Amino acid sequence: MSNTFNRRNFLAASGAAMGAIMLNPLSTLSGKEPEKVPSNKKLRLAMVGTGHRGAGMFGEKVTKGYSDYVTFVGLCDPNPGRLEYAKKRMGIECPVYTDFDKMMTETKPDTLIVTTVDGFHHQYIVRGMELGANIISEKPMTIDEQKCQAIIDAEQRTGKKVTVSFNYRYSPHRRVIWEQLRKGAIGKITSVDFHWYLDTRHGADYFRRWHRRREFSGSLWLHKASHHFDLLNWWIDSDPVEVFAYANLDFYGKNGAFRAENCRTCAHTQECNFYMDISKSKYYMDLYVANEKYDGYLRDGCVFKEDIDIFDKMGAGIKYANGVQVSYSLTGYSPYEGYRIAFNGAEGRIDAWIQESNPTYLGEYDEIMISHNFGKREFIRVPQSEGHGGGDTLLLNSLFIPGTKDPYRQSAGARDGALSILVGTAARISCDTGNPIKIGALTSIKPQAQKM
Numbered sequence: 499m500s501n502t503f504n505r506r507n508f509l510a511a512s513g514a515a516m517g518a519i520m521l522n523p524l525s526t527l528s529g530k531e532p533e534k535v536p537s538n539k540k541l542r543l544a545m546v547g548t549g550h551r552g553a554g555m556f557g558e559k560v561t562k563g564y565s566d567y568v569t570f571v572g573l574c575d576p577n578p579g580r581l582e583y584a585k586k587r588m589g590i591e592c593p594v595y596t597d598f599d600k601m602m603t604e605t606k607p608d609t610l611i612v613t614t615v616d617g618f619h620h621q622y623i624v625r626g627m628e629l630g631a632n633i634i635s636e637k638p639m640t641i642d643e644q645k646c647q648a649i650i651d652a653e654q655r656t657g658k659k660v661t662v663s664f665n666y667r668y669s670p671h672r673r674v675i676w677e678q679l680r681k682g683a684i685g686k687i688t689s690v691d692f693h694w695y696l697d698t699r700h701g702a703d704y705f706r707r708w709h710r711r712r713e714f715s716g717s718l719w720l721h722k723a724s725h726h727f728d729l730l731n732w733w734i735d736s737d738p739v740e741v742f743a744y745a746n747l748d749f750y751g752k753n754g755a756f757r758a759e760n761c762r763t764c765a766h767t768q769e770c771n772f773y774m775d776i777s778k779s780k781y782y783m784d785l786y787v788a789n790e791k792y793d794g795y796l797r798d799g800c801v802f803k804e805d806i807d808i809f810d811k812m813g814a815g816i817k818y819a820n821g822v823q824v825s826y827s828l829t830g831y832s833p834y835e836g837y838r839i840a841f842n843g844a845e846g847r848i849d850a851w852i853q854e855s856n857p858t859y860l861g862e863y864d865e866i867m868i869s870h871n872f873g874k875r876e877f878i879r880v881p882q883s884e885g886h887g888g889g890d891t892l893l894l895n896s897l898f899i900p901g902t903k904d905p906y907r908q909s910a911g912a913r914d915g916a917l918s919i920l921v922g923t924a925a926r927i928s929c930d931t932g933n934p935i936k937i938g939a940l941t942s943i944k945p946q947a948q949k950m
């Protein structure tokens with residue numbers, strides 16, 4: 499649905515809209531130009547996991563945009579081909595390692611960036627802190643409650659700090675929602691309806707790759723939904739206490755009529771809607787196909803493989819310590835990608851919707867509708883921005899530009915990382931056991947009504 503199309507329909511249907519306010523949130527966040535840091539004072543960075551996210555967002559973007567403040571001292575990945583690819587793409591000369599401890603002891607980084615496969619994050623987060631570094635971890639911080647506890651314990655034991663790179667918090671549209679909630683636009687929040695749709699392109703991609711196995715991704719309850727659970731925790735400004743969930747695999751995996759190991763070896767390319775000709779992407783050929791010889795990892799895996807043990811249809815009820823109730827769902831095979839969210843409050847309701855991936859439908863702005871009980875309705879328009887809704891760049895600013903302020907509490911630590919993954923973990927356990935799961939029983943973290 500285009501914003502224009504949607505809004506026109508909505509106006510016709512309601513006849514009640516007030517004037518819309520146009521915001522330019524990026525301009526309010528950039529602040530004044532920060533001073534350069536002398537070479538010997540630059541933050542010394544190392545990275546483990548030099549794949550798509552590592553080499554791109556935390557590699558090339560950081561070396562191109564933030565080299566006045568940071569310098570890479572080491573890169574590590576078990577795949578030597580991807581290591582060399584990343585080094586070249588980042589245009590740097592630092593040493594590369596397949597041995598993590600060796601990298602840490604030889605290069606002594608201030609900060610370790612963890613951009614490996616989700617199921618291995620905890621190993622590097624814990625060991626990285628033991629070897630003297632602060633950590634920036636991609637989401638999900640980890641994929642289950644034991645690994646989560648190990649990270650919490652290691653942070654306390656070593657005195658080092660984990661930051662979780664929740665880029666979704668930094669998108670201006672979501673930040674404006676946060677501001678409206680904090681200023682009491684709908685009074686006390688009572689419940690939230692949050693529904694996320696992954697499409698048959700990007701959504702299907704999770705079923706091709708390592709994400710399709712719980713041991714690597716924790717399922718989409720962790721890999722994808724931990725983003726959404728973090729947003730909820732941040733927006734609601736309270737900790738989750740209990741989760742009840744259902745889920746199933748209805749579309750991908752064993753549900754397919756035919757299958758192969760991967761698209762290049764498939765006999766059904768003519769009839770399969772999910773056929774992906776990886777040779778058409780030079781990027782994928784260089785990053786993945788050229789390096790298959792080292793680890794056998796297939797980027798164009800079949801979405802109907804029978805080893806897929808994650809879900810593609812998920813629904814959960816979440817109770818918060820401040821009494822808010824959430825209805826959440828995630829669908830993995832929608833014709834378009836995006837989400838709808840509504841916050842119900844004692845004095846009104848906020849509705850917001852985003853369509854993310856089908857460019858045909860993208861407009862110039864995203865809208866937030868605030869309806870006041872017995873009163874007027876307002877629309878706020880937030881200009882659209884590139885890179886996860888504008889979140890990626892603002893996140894990098896906050897991570898790497900010294901002195902960047904955090905007025906919207908977007909910077910997330912280990913406790914935030916933990917509480918997002920604990921909702922996903924509880925949902926997964928609830929699906930497996932049929933029971934509601936208490937968050938406070940999973941780790942040493944005790945949920946608080948008001949965020950700490």
Ligand SMILES: NC(=O)c1ccc[n+]([C@@H]2O[C@H](COP(=O)([O-])OP(=O)(O)OC[C@H]3O[C@@H](n4cnc5c(N)ncnc54)[C@H](O)[C@@H]3O)[C@@H](O)[C@H]2O)c1
Nearest residue numbers: 547548549550551552577580613614615616618636637638
């Ligand atoms: N925040 C976001 O929007 C966003 C977007 C994409 C990915 N991510 C996160 O980034 C991380 C990497 O995802 P990606 O898309 O780059 O995946 P990827 O498959 O492209 O890269 C993963 C890298 O990890 C390496 N690896 C595999 N096993 C390892 C091990 N045991 N130890 C160390 N490294 C190992 C692989 O060789 C590969 O280079 C994931 O945690 C993912 O959730 C976040």
